[in-house]
Amino acid sequence: MTGAKFLKEKTRSLYKGDGPRSLVSTSLQSASNNLSVCWTIEEWIQWRQSASEIKRYVLSNLDILLEQFIEQLESKGVKVICAKDADEANKKILEIINQHNAKLAVKGKSMVSEEIDLNHFLESNGITSCETDLGEFIVQLSGTRPSHIVTPALHLSASEIGKLFEEKLGESNSAGHEELTKIARRQLRSKFISSEIGFSGVNFGIAETGTLCICENEGNIGLSTSSPKVHIAMMGIEKLLPRLVDLPLFLNMLARMGTGQRLTSYTHFVNGPAAGTELYVVLVDNGRTRALADSEFSEILKCIRCGLCMNNCPVFRQVGGWAYGWIYPGPLGIVLTSEMLGIETAWELPFACSLCGACGSICPVKIDLNHLILKQRRNVIEKNTHGRKLTETIMWKIFSFGARHQYVFKTMMFFVRLGIRIAPYLPFKFGKLKAWMDGRELPKRNK
Numbered sequence: 543m544t545g546a547k548f549l550k551e552k553t554r555s556l557y558k559g560d561g562p563r564s565l566v567s568t569s570l571q572s573a574s575n576n577l578s579v580c581w582t583i584e585e586w587i588q589w590r591q592s593a594s595e596i597k598r599y600v601l602s603n604l605d606i607l608l609e610q611f612i613e614q615l616e617s618k619g620v621k622v623i624c625a626k627d628a629d630e631a632n633k634k635i636l637e638i639i640n641q642h643n644a645k646l647a648v649k650g651k652s653m654v655s656e657e658i659d660l661n662h663f664l665e666s667n668g669i670t671s672c673e674t675d676l677g678e679f680i681v682q683l684s685g686t687r688p689s690h691i692v693t694p695a696l697h698l699s700a701s702e703i704g705k706l707f708e709e710k711l712g713e714s715n716s717a718g719h720e721e722l723t724k725i726a727r728r729q730l731r732s733k734f735i736s737s738e739i740g741f742s743g744v745n746f747g748i749a750e751t752g753t754l755c756i757c758e759n760e761g762n763i764g765l766s767t768s769s770p771k772v773h774i775a776m777m778g779i780e781k782l783l784p785r786l787v788d789l790p791l792f793l794n795m796l797a798r799m800g801t802g803q804r805l806t807s808y809t810h811f812v813n814g815p816a817a818g819t820e821l822y823v824v825l826v827d828n829g830r831t832r833a834l835a836d837s838e839f840s841e842i843l844k845c846i847r848c849g850l851c852m853n854n855c856p857v858f859r860q861v862g863g864w865a866y867g868w869i870y871p872g873p874l875g876i877v878l879t880s881e882m883l884g885i886e887t888a889w890e891l892p893f894a895c896s897l898c899g900a901c902g903s904i905c906p907v908k909i910d911l912n913h914l915i916l917k918q919r920r921n922v923i924e925k926n927t928h929g930r931k932l933t934e935t936i937m938w939k940i941f942s943f944g945a946r947h948q949y950v951f952k953t954m955m956f957f958v959r960l961g962i963r964i965a966p967y968l969p970f971k972f973g974k975l976k977a978w979m980d981g982r983e984l985p986k987r988n989k
């Protein structure tokens with residue numbers, strides 16, 4: 543089955559009966575009624591409410607909106623490609639590149655491309671895909687992957703980047719921000735000029751008009767999408783907005799929550815291919831319809847990828863983005879990864895959470911992240927996805943008993959304290975205790 547057919551049938555089948563349509567709580571009109579009064583930061587509560595309701599509407603009508611969006615795009619001469627998974631998306635993108643006999647592509651930041659691991663796939667097929675977002679450029683040079691969805695090289699200091707540039711590009715070592723930016727600019731300029739393919743993500747796709755809206759701060763997306771003759775835009779199927787009038791609210795929310803700006807430095811509106819160029823839009827499912835079918839967790843698809851939940855997450859701030867094992871870190875990653883890859887694969891993630899609730903209270907589209915995480919924990923335990931061992935069950939039973947009886951609890955704590963004191967002096971460590979202690983230093987005893 544082709545990707546387009548799969549996507550159509552899959553989304554249509556989801557909406558038989560009540561399905562995700564029951565998600566919508568108000569009409570689109572009443573959701574956007576708030577918009578006319580909400581142009582100062584004091585109206586934050588209304589912004590969130592409107593944004594949440596509009597995204598709910600999108601999820602409730604994704605089948606209709608997708609068809610409308612595709613029709614609009616095709617009427618403008620855009621070639622639309624639908625891919626049900628990463629494999630299909632990569633293969634179809636490779637076909638386009640081969641049709642144009644291209645060997646070099648420049649790429650703006652796109653989380654979908656990270657999801658499908660596009661760069662590695664192209665590299666294994668002899669095509670160079672050069673990241674042009676500064677953070678992504680640094681991460682690609684270092685041979686690692688982004689640690690944050692908005693600021694990919696957040697984990698590196700300026701001096702580490704200077705050393706990387708010296709080692710990989712033969713540039714003089716510098717820790718000056720301006721100098722580092724100039725080096726990247728110099729390195730990338732020739733790539734923009736000579737590349738035949740330009741990749742980008744899409745922040746919002748407007749169903750009503752078939753417009754692609756792409757936000758950025760560096761100007762690299764403008765160059766990546768206008769300099770090469772072929773532009774390939776990759777987009778998750780949930781990134782739709784019904785109407786153009788809904789967009790200002792989301793542009794405002796995305797920039798403020800993502801980077802603390804009123805608006806990103808550049809906002810591109812792509813309405814079809816420019817003369818003499820070709821435009822492809824690759825609509826990627828890759829687990830999204832699976833998430834949409836799960837009524838308990840489908841609201842995670844409201845996410846606009848602002849990154850605010852991870853900035854506010856005390857666990858993310860300690861462990862960084864890589865610890866979450868896949869592309870999406872932080873509270874968003876916990877829920878989305880479990881939905882897209884399946885809780886059987888990502889069963890550990892819901893436990894990487896302190897349940898402080900900071901994420902749910904600030905999410906601009908009102909995703910109830912902390913409660914979704916709690917429900918995922920319940921699912922992991924109920925489904926016993928990780929083959930819970932008898933020892934673990936006994937341990938939790940003991941803890942549960944102790945937590946309900948204060949004298950037992952105090953005695954347990956006495957032994958824990960004793961254990962912490964003697965553990966550093968143990969000549970041997972075993973099993974999980976060894977793995978745990980290898981990565982940690984226990985506090986020294988106070989003299």
Ligand code: SF4
Nearest residue numbers: 845846848849851905
């Ligand atoms: S879940 Fe909410 S806060 Fe987190 S990235 Fe998505 S929209 Fe932003």
